[in-house]
Amino acid sequence: MCNHVVMISLDPSESTLQKKMCKSATFGRIWHASRRALSLEHAPAHQFACCQWQATAQPSIPYLVYRWLVFITVLSTGIASFACQRLPPRYDGPKVELNYFKWFIYFTNWGFMLIALQALLALAVVHSYRSQKTFNNPCEDDDALMPRRPRTPLLYRAYWLSQNIATDLAFVITLIYWTVVYDPKIHDINALNLLVHGGNSLVMICELLVTTHPIRAAHALYGVGVGVAYGVFSAVYWALGGTDRFGLPAIYPPLNWNHTGSAFGFVALCAVILLLAHAFATCVAAMRVRVAARVRSRALGERLSLPTH
Template sequence: MKLPKLELSMQKKTCKPAMFGRLWHAGRRSLNLDHTPAHQFACSQWQTTLQPSTSYLIYRWLLFTGVLATGLASFACQRLPSRYEGPPVEINYFKWFIYFTNWGFMLIALQSGLALAVVIRYRSQKFFSTCCDDDDALMPRRPRTPLLCRAYWLAQNVATDLAFVITLIYWTLVHNPKIHDINALNLLVHGANSAVMVCELLVTAQPVRAAHALYGVGAGVAYGVFSAVYWALGGTDRFGLPAIYPALNWNQPGSAFGFVALCAVVLLVAHALATILAALRTRVASRLRPRPHADRLALPSH
């Protein structure tokens, strides 16, 4: 039996809003920072218990103190390069905050501090519970992930993407052997930053969602906007030049916009790499160390 043309047209009109509604809700669900079970943020992928292990707590303390000490040393030990031959320049320590490298390193310090706080919180609980697992059919709605865990997850996503991009862009486009010294501190902030975040991807238990690449891209675009505003207000780099980075010179807006767009693309690629590493980690862990709670600790749930 054929339906009248009027009924067919009405079905098409009602199907389109429903389809767009499902796509909108799916997009929001993939972009949010809720994850079950929440205690996964406090555990290592390689531990055998559900409660945060002592070895993982020690790892978190060592990482946080190391990153914090490196950041403080980077701020306190500012000096002109040994090969600098320009006019005399007075060091302005507060210009440390205008560089993208230091933005990325501050995010690493933030995420390592939040990760430590998450572990301490869950270890201090007297009754450790996993009542928010995916298979809990008695609860009509899952409780929201604690704000501390969501902040840590966001910081780790952005810090990971920025670390990869900072290392790549610095050694390919920014580093000038005639100006920049290659010393321990330079290697720590432009090389060890990525090594630390790779280690984090291999050790931690929380997943990496592909849609969260937008957060890293947003941070990169925010820095581009900051550099443009800083330039418009007459700000200079530590040598007194109008551009923070030669490639990000807003006196040439076309090349500056192109550099920001390039960084956004590289940030997407960096997040894709992080997603692949996290997926490989969970697969290897599930095969090498099978355990009764592997589905609760190793597999991501959305």
């Protein structure tokens, strides 16, 4: 005779309650995982202040020099881009009065300001970390048993956020400009144009190869958010009667809100490209970490190897 007793609930309300509790627990886990993925918390802190290719947790002098060079170069290029505005020599449209402040309506310049901001914040992070009396290299395992990990400083989080967004925007701006926006009739190919629409991506690739903090896949949403925000800005600017530097109603030809459907489509396309750009940045960062680990292990093996003579 079987001695096992199976309890079957005949109350449908109890079964419904259990299902609701299971769904609530599932959504709770998803929400917690999403918050953790989008979080800007990361340890150890020295990864925001050091170079990937150094062995110690103290910011090196060469990396500090690199940070100053990047900041000065980007800032100088941005100032030159603002100060040297002029109508193209081949422009044959109606006469317009140049408004310098329209520099701020272009997505290219939004992206370049973010590059300058992340360069400034990166420099501040290095100087802030170098001002400490000791340089610790804490355990990088998120599951390590620690009393309570201190929060990542606000300066470090702001730098990480701006660097993520600036990287994604730089790649998209370079691609969209040279494939869709560039018109040889009104755009000159000169040093400043190449720096703003090509040098921006080159700087951010260098940043990906030099810095040591990670790139999280979920952080792609931040870049997409800025792209959508620019789309909303362009629509509001158009609705208020704003024009580009030539007096035309569209800041960019593909972003003409007189044709709402195509403008929405262009914003959606840019959002998808931003996701792909972040995926590319994530792959570059992962490759950097793997190559650096191999170089470091090889150097360690050579130091530990015994002489053969």
